[in-house]
Amino acid sequence: xxxxxxxxxxxxxxxxxxxxxxxxxxxxxxxxxxxxxxxxxxxxxxxxxxxxxxxxxxxxxxxxxxxxxxxxxxxxxxxxxxxxxxxxxxxxxxxxxxxxxxxxxxxxxxxxxxxxxxxxxxxxxxxxxxxxxxxxxxxxxxxxxxxxxxxxxxxxxxxxxxxxxxxxxxxxxxxxxxxxxxxxxxxxxxxxxxxxxxxxxxxxxxxxxxxxxxxxxxxxxxxxxxxxxxxxxxxxxxxxxxxxxxxxxxxxxxxxxxxxxxxxxxxxxxxxxxxxxxxxxxxxxxxxxxxxxxxxxxxxxxxxxxxxxxxxxxxxxxxxxxxxxxxxxxxxxxxxxxxxxxxxxxxxxxxxxxxxxxxxxxxxxxxxxxxxxxxxxxxxxxxxxxxxxxxxxxxxxxxxxxxxxxxxxxxxxxxxxxxxxxxxxxxxxxxxxxxxxxxxxxxxxxxxxxxxxxxxxxxxxxxxxxxxxxxxxxxxxxxxxxxxxxxxxxxxxxxxxxxxxxxxxxxxxxxx
Numbered sequence: 368x369x370x371x372x373x374x375x376x377x378x379x380x381x382x383x384x385x386x387x388x389x390x391x392x393x394x395x396x397x398x399x400x401x402x403x404x405x406x407x408x409x410x411x412x413x414x415x416x417x418x419x420x421x422x423x424x425x426x427x428x429x430x431x432x433x434x435x436x437x438x439x440x441x442x443x444x445x446x447x448x449x450x451x452x453x454x455x456x457x458x459x460x461x462x463x464x465x466x467x468x469x470x471x472x473x474x475x476x477x478x479x480x481x482x483x484x485x486x487x488x489x490x491x492x493x494x495x496x497x498x499x500x501x502x503x504x505x506x507x508x509x510x511x512x513x514x515x516x517x518x519x520x521x522x523x524x525x526x527x528x529x530x531x532x533x534x535x536x537x538x539x540x541x542x543x544x545x546x547x548x549x550x551x552x553x554x555x556x557x558x559x560x561x562x563x564x565x566x567x568x569x570x571x572x573x574x575x576x577x578x579x580x581x582x583x584x585x586x587x588x589x590x591x592x593x594x595x596x597x598x599x600x601x602x603x604x605x606x607x608x609x610x611x612x613x614x615x616x617x618x619x620x621x622x623x624x625x626x627x628x629x630x631x632x633x634x635x636x637x638x639x640x641x642x643x644x645x646x647x648x649x650x651x652x653x654x655x656x657x658x659x660x661x662x663x664x665x666x667x668x669x670x671x672x673x674x675x676x677x678x679x680x681x682x683x684x685x686x687x688x689x690x691x692x693x694x695x696x697x698x699x700x701x702x703x704x705x706x707x708x709x710x711x712x713x714x715x716x717x718x719x720x721x722x723x724x725x726x727x728x729x730x731x732x733x734x735x736x737x738x739x740x741x742x743x744x745x746x747x748x749x750x751x752x753x754x755x756x757x758x759x760x761x762x763x764x765x766x767x768x769x770x771x772x773x774x775x776x777x778x779x780x781x782x783x784x785x786x787x788x789x790x791x792x793x794x795x796x797x798x799x800x801x802x803x804x805x806x807x808x809x810x811x812x813x814x815x816x817x818x819x820x821x822x823x824x825x826x827x828x829x830x831x832x833x834x835x836x837x838x839x840x841x842x843x844x845x846x847x848x849x850x851x852x853x854x855x856x857x858x859x860x861x862x863x864x865x866x867x868x869x870x871x872x873x874x875x876x877x878x879x
Contacts, residue, residue: 398430398434400430400475411423411464414457415738416460417735418739419461421466423468427469428474429471429473429476435452435471438469439867442468448468448876451469452471453470454524455474455523455525457523462580462871463581466870476495476587477499490511490594491593493590494588494591497525497587499524499525499526500526501522501722503515504522507593515548517547518718520721521722526589530576531578531579532786537631539775541628546578546780547779549591551568552572552573552577552586552589552590553587553589554583557583557862557867558861561587571860574781579785580835580873582854583858596714601677601709602711602712603678605707607673607674608663608666610758612701616700617634618774620676621775621776622793630679633674634771637649637673637765638669638671638764638765644767646765647660656708658706662706676696736805739816740798740799741819743796743833744797745830746790746829750795752826756822766801770797770798770799771797772795772797773796776792787846798833820832837872
């Protein structure tokens with residue numbers, strides 16, 4: 368079996384022999400799922416970023432954790448094979464690829480788990496690591512009137528994928544990232560062990576896997592906290608000309624008690640011009656309204672700032688009550704008078720707002736363009752300098768996509784997980800989400816991202832890459848800082864041969 372797993376055919380009859388190998392491996396492993404070789408030039412060798420493409424040996428569609436365990440154990444019996452778990456393929460830099468190794472398509476396990484439970488009086492849901500968050504949302508709301516507490520902006524991502532990073536959106540200031548809203552995991556380790564873990568049961572694996580970049584195990588099941596789902600959302604955007612006023616209000620809102628703030632707080636930067644993608648037209652929520660720049664002072668700079676807010680309510684709430692509550696919260700903010708846009712949408716419609724943008728982008732042929740994205744966590748102490756140099760100079764003409772920026776609270780994150788964060792209670796997420804036409808401009812935008820990171824390092828800014836991608840071990844050591852020793856020990860404990868997640872390029876495969 369091991370000889371078959373490691374073999375690559377080179378003769379003129381390669382295609383037929385590869386098919387024979389697939390059949391032999393499938394029978395040897397006794398898989399309930401499937402192994403494919405005709406798809407290696409398709410989904411398994413690509414990702415959303417469109418920047419890298421490496422060819423795996425086989426694509427495996429497992430039926431469940433047992434299949435994954437068999438594949439990992441078989442790979443461990445070879446001197447070189449690696450295994451990468453692939454969710455919905457939204458990595459940017461090839462993190463879910465395995466060059467010459469095995470890519471496991473986790474989507475095939477998406478329906479394996481869906482069970483409502485009550486733990487210590489609170490509702491939660493067991494879901495598959497391969498389930499899409501948008502499916503979890505729809506099923507939880509329609510069946511139970513409940514929903515997970517913390518989300519990502521885009522929900523066509525797998526549960527295991529976001530939990531292996533963090534999972535951040537506008538609810539994270541209140542409930543923490545998705546990694547702070549999980550009670551239990553089932554994980555297949557780099558040794559092939561199927562292990563249930565939680566804060567009290569195998570805690571080192573539990574906290575290691577959360578934000579662990581797939582380095583310690585493949586998440587096959589997660590127990591996620593739920594709360595009652597609202598019916599409706601008042602979706603609001605307010606505009607600022609001054610960065611200091613924008614950050615003051617954003618930090619104020621995320622620091623308030625639950626009944627004294629909005630239920631969702633995000634923000635973004637946009638160009639002070641009429642560019643349809645990067646400028647004024649990107650702000651208005653109501654298509655019947657137009658952005659009126661006459662409200663701005665002539666001293667306004669090349670970029671402006673928008674706070675995006677949401678207020679949850681029930682169908683049974685009186686409209687006047689909702690209006691009064693929103694007016695009270697908005698009334699304390701210092702945005703530019705007259706530059707406010709708001710609409711009422713369903714809770715599901717709000718959470719699936721990026722899905723509509725995806726459909727439009729696919730219709731326009733933009734969605735499949737390369738996406739050289741850059742995501743950072745940046746300390747509050749350095750955010751003004753970042754704005755002055757990056758937003759106001761380096762990307763002042765826009766990037767062809769959203770430029771997100773909003774504050775998060777460190778106290779809502781569990782320091783026992785593997786996520787690396789900057790210091791201080793308040794830090795910001797900055798996301799430069801570029802959509803770039805194929806061609807020479809892609810490498811140019813990648814170079815711009817590198818220049819931003821180099822500038823951050825040169826100026827001594829306190830930052831961490833979110834969805835990190837480094838090529839050198841020294842960079843990874845700098846990224847994790849004083850957490851590196853813990854990270855390395857976890858690797859030695861749960862994946863000592865470095866079989867898992869080779870696309871992260873943190874550890875090299877060993878035969879020991």
